[in-house]
């Protein structure tokens with residue numbers, strides 16, 4: 001008993017101290033809880049005065065606002081922000097290529113010029129992720145919070161803008177202003193979106209400088225016809241509605257590789273101010289459902305580009321003659337195609353349904369390209385789906401002359417002195433506007449390529465001589481472009497040497513053709529031998545069993 005007392009006595013002595021400690025803990029806890037409650041009540045009270053708008057990266061207003069934010073001088077005073085030279089989304093209007101940032105040049109606004117052949121980087125200041133920034137806008141303080149939804153997957157982000165105001169007028173004004181600025185800057189660019197078959201959504205793939213229509217050399221009248229047709233369609237919504245015809249139009253551009261099909265579509269998009277949504281039907285994971293979802297998410301005014309239509313049902317990107325390209329389903333059956341190794345379950349009926357179905361966007365221009373029109377199922381290319389067909393051939397003499405003129409600049413005859421003109425050879429070079437852009441409307445860029453100054457008359461004579469040496473309908477325009485690119489500062493020499501180049505091209509093509517034929521013959525022989533060997537093994541097996 002005494003022993004127990006001895007053990008408990010120190011505890012009894014410290015009871016007062018323990019009680020005091022407990023009191024302190026309770027009081028401290030109560031105070032902290034009260035503090036937190038009051039803080040949360042206060043922030044709730046404060047928040048009740050805020051109007052808040054949410055913007056998701058998947059939608060256009062997010063891009064408008066990110067673009068607008070990147071132009072706000074407020075970031076100069078901010079203590080935390082993101083500096084970027086490339087955008088993670090469609091707001092790539094501030095994006096550029098290689099080079100270093102030079103403060104002085106940035107301030108002078110010459111950051112988009114070529115310096116020693118390198119384009120200076122453009123730098124954008126953006127709100128950093130998961131930090132709330134405050135900026136002043138038209139008499140209001142805006143609280144801006146940018147966050148990433150699924151950063152681990154690099155997936156979409158969002159933007160939250162709060163403002164103390166009686167109604168949402170200020171937020172509306174902000175969004176409209178951001179939209180206007182974005183569209184003004186986008187004037188000179190075409191945005192490209194690619195189909196993401198994994199998530200069934202569109203991913204921004206970059207913004208390209210508009211390509212002037214004059215840089216595309218096609219037979220007379222073709223470009224004008226297409227442009228007029230597209231323009232007419234885009235302003236005929238009521239006409240279609242009155243007649244109950246789905247407001248869609250399809251263009252099938254078919255013909256040899258490197259003849260300008262894709263370039264023409266990009267050029268048309270620039271001219272019409274439309275974005276391009278590209279689907280490669282043969283891509284991995286493409287299925288009827290994915291395609292229908294994608295079609296449902298295409299905006300109403302855009303160009304939808306189906307590339308290499310003939311490759312869609314071969315699950316092959318190969319477009320050479322060994323690829324059959326023939327649709328696996330000859331008719332538009334309603335059963336989906338069996339799943340292939342790459343997980344594609346796209347069927348012809350699925351494709352047709354997604355093009356015509358209710359989910360398919362109205363007002364879109366469908367462009368499809370193919371190198372093998374003969375392999376297309378008639379159901380796919382019939383009017384209503386493909387209303388206008390344009391055939392692209394190898395270069396004609398007329399095109400050869402046109403592409404030469406596109407490449408080399410000329411100066412008006414009265415601005416070149418006779419002596420200057422006479423001495424203008426590759427040895428007497430002057431710096432002029434880039435040959436490939438000088439005579440093109442809408443071209444602003446200056447290049448430092450040294451190109452001899454020639455008069456319009458000289459260029460015309462050279463272009464004619466160049467065209468004379470080019471065989472009709474034998475070489476692609478892309479091949480001619482390649483040759484001229486190699487000689488972009490040597491207009492005269494390019495004409496003198498072109499006949500020799502044509503001979504070399506023929507020889508190279510013959511050699512490649514021969515090599516290909518030999519390779520195919522070898523593969524065929526190996527396959528036959530393998531088959532024979534397998535048959536012999538099977539025969540042996542049955543002989544043994546008997």
Ligand SMILES: Nc1ncnc2c1ncn2[C@@H]1O[C@H](COP(=O)(O)OP(=O)(O)OP(=O)(O)O)[C@@H](O)[C@H]1O
Pocket residue numbers: 215216217218256257258259260261262263264369370371392403477478479481
């Ligand atoms: N008619 C043309 N006018 C101007 N440039 C052309 C023309 N055809 C081809 N080119 C040039 O050749 C290159 C390839 O052209 P493009 O990709 O448009 O050809 P394509 O017909 O779409 O080829 P593919 O069928 O292989 O996709 C481009 O750089 C383009 O500038």
